[in-house]
Amino acid sequence: MPYKKPKIEKVFYSIGEVAEMFAVNASNIRFWENEFDILKPHKNAKGNRMFTKEDIENMKIIYHLLKERGMTIKGAQKKLKDNKEGTIQNFEVVNRLMEIRKVLVEIKEEL
Template sequence: MEINLPDKLYYSIGELAKAFNVNASMIRFWESEFPIIQPKRNAKGNRYFTKEDLRNLKMIYYLVKEKGYTLDGAKAALTTNPRIGDTVEMIDRLNFVKAELIKLKKALPEKE
């Protein structure tokens, strides 16, 4: 799962929903279900997510959408395995390396 977001202090819920390819309501639902997601709110009540929230959303997305965990299972995994974030980051790095290697392979001339 590659998330393409610019490096900035806060992200809107729309930006995150688009990056994760889910509805904004899914992000709001995960916020209500997982206390580790705590966006800041402005005077109008709009949510603004930090880099830490983004990291936590990546972990939740990985567990729920990619590994097929139930919400209760994801909650349990997040509380019992403090290294799950490291795992998700490693998977992101490996996916990046894989994509770069595929680009290099396509750039090589074909053998006959």
């Protein structure tokens, strides 16, 4: 029986890693942290921000509203305040559709 290397998942991500995930500056993330109350990373003894998976999911929603949909900070804040659940559901639908599109494009390229 071959050895299977266990998949190790990180519990915390640094601000640099999160900035790299979203291709934005770390200063952008610090600014969004001040503007959006759903984004609350933990801080260690040195004061470094440590992001959890939940923080990254919230960051995806914020990134979607600001960068992909082109909303302003105030508009995104209002959208999250008025209808957070609807915004999250919309975001999930868009992600699923993009995954489906990716699969269809791969199939098309194979033909």
